[in-house]
Amino acid sequence: MKRLLQSKETKKTLITFGIVIITYIIVEILMLCGLLSNQLQGLLVPICYYVMLAISLNLTVGILGELSLGHAGFACVGVFTGTVFSICMQNVIAASWIRFALAIILGALFAGIVGILIGLPVLRLKGDYLAIVTLAFCEIIKNVINVIYLGKDSQGLHISTTDTTALGMEPEGVVIIKGAQGVTGMPQDANFTIGILLILITLFIVLNLVHSRDGRAIMAIRDNLIAAESVGINITKYKLMAFSISAALAGAAGAYYGHNFNNIKAATNNFGYNMSIMVLVFVVLGGIGNMRGSIIAAVLLTLLPEMLRGISEYRLLIYSIVLIGMMLFNWSPKAQAWKEKMKVRILGKLKKNQKEVQ
Amino acid sequence: MAMLEVTNLSISFGGLRAVDDFSITINEGELYGLIGPNGAGKTTVFNLLTGVYKPDEGHILLGGKDITGQKTIEINREGIARTFQNIRLFKEMTVQENVMVGLHNQIRYSTLASIFKLPSYRKAEKEMRERSLELLKVFDLDKEADTLASNLPYGKQRKLEIARALATNPKLLLLDEPAAGMNPNETIELMKTIRFVRDKFKMTILLIEHDMKLVSGICEELTVLNFGHVLCKGETKEVLNNPEVIKAYLGE
Amino acid sequence: MSLISYVINGISLGSVYAIIALGYSMVYGIAKMLNFAHGDVIMVGGFVVYTMASGLGINPILSILCSMAFCTVLGMTIERIAYRPLRNAASSLAVLITAIGVSYFLQNIALIIYGSSPKAFTSVVTIPSLKLADGALTISGETIVTIVACIIIMVVLMLFINKTKAGQAMLAVSEDKGAAALMGINVNGTIALTFAIGSALAAIAGVLLCSAYPSLSPYTGAMPGIKAFVAAVFGGIGSIPGALIGGILLGLIEILSKAYISSQLSDAIVFAVLIVVLLVKPTGILGKQIQEKV
Numbered sequence: 001m002k003r004l005l006q007s008k009e010t011k012k013t014l015i016t017f018g019i020v021i022i023t024y025i026i027v028e029i030l031m032l033c034g035l036l037s038n039q040l041q042g043l044l045v046p047i048c049y050y051v052m053l054a055i056s057l058n059l060t061v062g063i064l065g066e067l068s069l070g071h072a073g074f075a076c077v078g079v080f081t082g083t084v085f086s087i088c089m090q091n092v093i094a095a096s097w098i099r100f101a102l103a104i105i106l107g108a109l110f111a112g113i114v115g116i117l118i119g120l121p122v123l124r125l126k127g128d129y130l131a132i133v134t135l136a137f138c139e140i141i142k143n144v145i146n147v148i149y150l151g152k153d154s155q156g157l158h159i160s161t162t163d164t165t166a167l168g169m170e171p172e173g174v175v176i177i178k179g180a181q182g183v184t185g186m187p188q189d190a191n192f193t194i195g196i197l198l199i200l201i202t203l204f205i206v207l208n209l210v211h212s213r214d215g216r217a218i219m220a221i222r223d224n225l226i227a228a229e230s231v232g233i234n235i236t237k238y239k240l241m242a243f244s245i246s247a248a249l250a251g252a253a254g255a256y257y258g259h260n261f262n263n264i265k266a267a268t269n270n271f272g273y274n275m276s277i278m279v280l281v282f283v284v285l286g287g288i289g290n291m292r293g294s295i296i297a298a299v300l301l302t303l304l305p306e307m308l309r310g311i312s313e314y315r316l317l318i319y320s321i322v323l324i325g326m327m328l329f330n331w332s333p334k335a336q337a338w339k340e341k342m343k344v345r346i347l348g349k350l351k352k353n354q355k356e357v358q
Numbered sequence: 359m360a361m362l363e364v365t366n367l368s369i370s371f372g373g374l375r376a377v378d379d380f381s382i383t384i385n386e387g388e389l390y391g392l393i394g395p396n397g398a399g400k401t402t403v404f405n406l407l408t409g410v411y412k413p414d415e416g417h418i419l420l421g422g423k424d425i426t427g428q429k430t431i432e433i434n435r436e437g438i439a440r441t442f443q444n445i446r447l448f449k450e451m452t453v454q455e456n457v458m459v460g461l462h463n464q465i466r467y468s469t470l471a472s473i474f475k476l477p478s479y480r481k482a483e484k485e486m487r488e489r490s491l492e493l494l495k496v497f498d499l500d501k502e503a504d505t506l507a508s509n510l511p512y513g514k515q516r517k518l519e520i521a522r523a524l525a526t527n528p529k530l531l532l533l534d535e536p537a538a539g540m541n542p543n544e545t546i547e548l549m550k551t552i553r554f555v556r557d558k559f560k561m562t563i564l565l566i567e568h569d570m571k572l573v574s575g576i577c578e579e580l581t582v583l584n585f586g587h588v589l590c591k592g593e594t595k596e597v598l599n600n601p602e603v604i605k606a607y608l609g610e
Numbered sequence: 611m612s613l614i615s616y617v618i619n620g621i622s623l624g625s626v627y628a629i630i631a632l633g634y635s636m637v638y639g640i641a642k643m644l645n646f647a648h649g650d651v652i653m654v655g656g657f658v659v660y661t662m663a664s665g666l667g668i669n670p671i672l673s674i675l676c677s678m679a680f681c682t683v684l685g686m687t688i689e690r691i692a693y694r695p696l697r698n699a700a701s702s703l704a705v706l707i708t709a710i711g712v713s714y715f716l717q718n719i720a721l722i723i724y725g726s727s728p729k730a731f732t733s734v735v736t737i738p739s740l741k742l743a744d745g746a747l748t749i750s751g752e753t754i755v756t757i758v759a760c761i762i763i764m765v766v767l768m769l770f771i772n773k774t775k776a777g778q779a780m781l782a783v784s785e786d787k788g789a790a791a792l793m794g795i796n797v798n799g800t801i802a803l804t805f806a807i808g809s810a811l812a813a814i815a816g817v818l819l820c821s822a823y824p825s826l827s828p829y830t831g832a833m834p835g836i837k838a839f840v841a842a843v844f845g846g847i848g849s850i851p852g853a854l855i856g857g858i859l860l861g862l863i864e865i866l867s868k869a870y871i872s873s874q875l876s877d878a879i880v881f882a883v884l885i886v887v888l889l890v891k892p893t894g895i896l897g898k899q900i901q902e903k904v
Contacts, residue, residue, distance in 0.1 A: 061703070067703065067706075121885075121889050122885065122888075122889070124892070125888060125892055127702075128638075128644055129843065129888060129892065129893075131644065132644075132839065132840060132843050132884070133884070133885055133888055135836070136840065136881035136882075136884050136885055137881070137885070139877055139878065139881050140878040140881050140882060143874065143875055143877055143878035144875070144878055146874060147872065147874050147875060180874070204473075205473055208472055208473045208474070208475060209469070209472060209473055211472075212467075212469075212472030212473075212479065212483075213458075213462060213465075213466070213467060213472060213482070213483075213486070214469050214472055215472070216451070216455055216458055216459050216462070217459065217462055219448065219450065219451055219455075220448045220451070220459040222450070223447070223448035223449050223450050223451060224446045224447065224448055224449070226410075226442075226446060226904055227442065227446035227447070227448065227522075228448075228459070229430045229431055229434075230408060230430060230434060230439070230440055230442075230446075230523075231434060231439065231459060231460045231462060231522060231523070231525070231526050232431045232434035232435050232462060232463045232526055233431065233459070233462055234431055235431075241469070273836065274832075277646075277710055280703075280706075280707070280710075281707055281710060284701075284703050284704065284706075284707045285707070288701060288703065289450075313722055314722065316714060316717075316718045316721075317715065317718040317719065317722065319714065320711050320712075320714035320715035320718060321711075321715065323707070323708075323710075323711035323714065324692055324708055324711035324712065324715065327696070327704055327707050327708045327711060328692070328695055328696065328708065330704075331696055331699040331700065331701070331704035332695035332696050332699060332704075333695075333698050333699060334695060335695070401904070405904050410904050442904070
């Protein structure tokens with residue numbers, strides 16, 4: 001029996017990995033044959049980024065069972081630490097892949113630390129209160145980054161919160177972060193293959209964590225906090241563990257995403273609460289706690305508005321209607337009862353047909 | 359030897375003295391009953407013993423060690439495990455996983471070992487599965503190991519809670535109305551199981567129960583609580599024949 | 611003098627937040643959901659008045675009344691179509707995501723009709739501004755109207771909830787839906803009524819907001835909506851005086867930090883204060899503490 005369970009879990013995991021790898025191969029073939037439009041090719045890196053964000057947020061929302069509306073904030077931390085590192089190290093570390101890997105690790109590390117710093121005080125709040133506080137933190141991170149000016153010259157790094165002249169740099173110094181104009185000049189190292197690799201690593205970490213002693217402790221807290229405490233589980237430790245790993249993975253995703261551009265800003269539309277919400281939509285639509293669902297939802301919902309480009313004006317409107325419709329269809333008790341009824345009816349018909357055939 | 363020694367335990371909630379001057383001594387290996395009418399403060403006593411509430415006054419000694427005012431998880435590690443009146447299972451997890459959560463502090467391995475599936479992970483995980491299955495067998499739940507806990511029938515859910523509590527390897531087991539919602543046959547079976555658990559694991563058990571058949575059938579000693587006060591205590595038979603107790607239960 | 615005028619501006623902005631927060635708070639209290647679309651109802655309210663008063667030249671008062679009626683119907687429709695079917699869904703996240711969908715929907719409808727460029731909103735307030743202390747201190751007509759409107763709304767709403775049957779039904783439903791239904795209260799009707807009132811208030815807030823800050827775009831409502839929710843949480847969700855206190859505090863903090871600290875960081879400061887308040891009092895200033903029974 002236990003063998004069966006283990007192999008069932010392993011099988012599910014392997015299928016998820018398989019889907020990612022097969023998708024990768026198909027996309028690569030399509031690209032080789034020139035069947036992928038430039039526009040779609042441009043979407044590959046963002047899609048990988050969204051998939052990583054969705055998987056990592058699902059760790060907080062699905063496994064820990066806490067609502068976070070600040071996921072974009074952690075990605076934002078990753079973007080800025082990762083890209084600043086790469087810019088500073090551009091002439092120091094020649095091998096781009098080592099530099100990029102270090103940038104991603106650094107992004108994850110910083111976002112993870114921010115996750116711990118935020119999680120420590122706020123994780124005792126529950127439900128919607130936690131949601132609004134994480135949203136607040138996300139906005140604070142974005143606002144604070146928008147007033148930072150960072151430059152580098154032979155003296156080292158200079159930082160200011162007023163403007164570039166206040167940095168007091170030597171004339172040949174380079175401004176890395178320019179307040180609300182964001183960070184400029186990072187190497188564009190991000191590509192689809194690295195993205196897929198990072199998705200696989202993210203999945204690997206999250207799934208292995210879930211199927212372990214730590215993962216069970218986290219899920220126990222989700223299912224019944226008081227009972228979890230009564231069997232000796234350290235609530236703070238495990239809440240913090242899930243939250244900070246989730247943040248670190250988002251940071252890694254951000255560091256990766258940041259290297260897709262020459263310039264990136266911490267603007268409302270990409271790192272505000274709206275983005276956090278969009279990632280949450282992926283998680284809920286894909287199935288809370290279901291990693292494979294998160295991946296599929298992130299890909300489809302990123303592609304959907306692009307598919308609708310032909311009717312550009314109406315595409316976001318259609319997106320919103322599809323979203324409402326899908327939520328109603330997937331979650332309303334009435335729709336569920338109806339689906340159950342249809343299932344029984346169809347199965348009944350099939351059986352009847354079989355009998356007739358016989 | 360006294361496993362649990364409670365002296366003068368009291369707590370008030372906004373002027374209401376929910377438990378007042380509660381003292382109890384339970385010897386090692388004893389099966390002890392805590393009874394009393396609804397609202398007498400029995401569950402509050404459990405919450406005080408397990409650190410859910412901090413007592414205003416009094417002391418709790420477990421195996422001679424003072425554990426008063428400690429946190430719930432510390433008290434669990436010291437050796438008190440409990441079940442709940444309103445069942446609290448990990449509903450979205452399987453029956454076996456519920457017990458494995460109980461084994462959390464018994465079998466350990468690092469987070470890195472789990473993420474990289476190191477040999478220590480495999481070894482400990484195997485041991486966890488075996489130990490949890492053994493415990494499930496005691497309660498005749500091994501066939502449902504892979505069922506979601508919320509899909510179990512009521513009586514089995516209560517048993518699973520006991521199994522999960524036992525997994526934490528306690529010295530003292532607190533059962534809050536273990537027979538509530540069970541039919542007479544299930545109750546008889548449960549009585550056997552509780553006695554078996556006591557004998558096999560050499561456990562000290564304190565239980566709250568309303569089912570007098572269960573109480574008189576397995577408890578060796580009783581304490582009766584009424585309006586937060588200890589009404590009387592002593593051997594089961596004597597207590598149940600005490601006119602004060604009968605009055606408290608049936609009214610004047 | 612400048613401090614006093616900042617304080618007055620803060621109270622004025624805070625009054626708008628308070629009116630929005632009331633709607634948020636009532637809906638949250640009764641339906642236990644974060645209605646992300648509430649902010650967008652504000653925007654719709656603003657656009658209705660814009661179209662009628664500026665576009666068609668209809669009397670401003672009449673336009674406001676029409677806008678309130680329109681938003682009331684809109685709020686009830688949204689509740690009926692998008693939220694009610696999910697009231698007993700397995701996860702409370704479902705209705706949250708639907709609310710986000712509704713928010714996108716309203717924004718994009720407005721985008722299609724009015725385009726993305728901000729519209730200049732003509733103030734509907736005709737009261738002249740008040741000059742005090744020999745002209746050193748000017749209080750605009752909008753400010754006066756906003757503060758007065760906020761006070762009137764608070765008082766009327768308090769009376770409504772405490773003195774009328776429908777108001778008592780609201781309290782009962784927010785405490786316990788099942789028990790309220792057993793007492794013969796029409797739960798669905800009561801929740802619909804709450805959405806109606808909340809949306810009508812949102813329409814008023816929209817007009818006041820756009821009169822004070824005369825620009826209107828499909829995204830106008832989003833941020834004030836979020837901030838009003840912050841205000842509601844601040845004051846203690848489900849409490850009318852709480853919404854008032856939370857709203858005013860928020861407005862004051864925002865205006866004062868804009869004036870004295872940094873205009874870029876004012877939002878960050880507002881959110882930081884929220885976090886501090888929640889850490890000290892996890893249910894807000896006037897919120898009730900509810901403990902889970904073991």
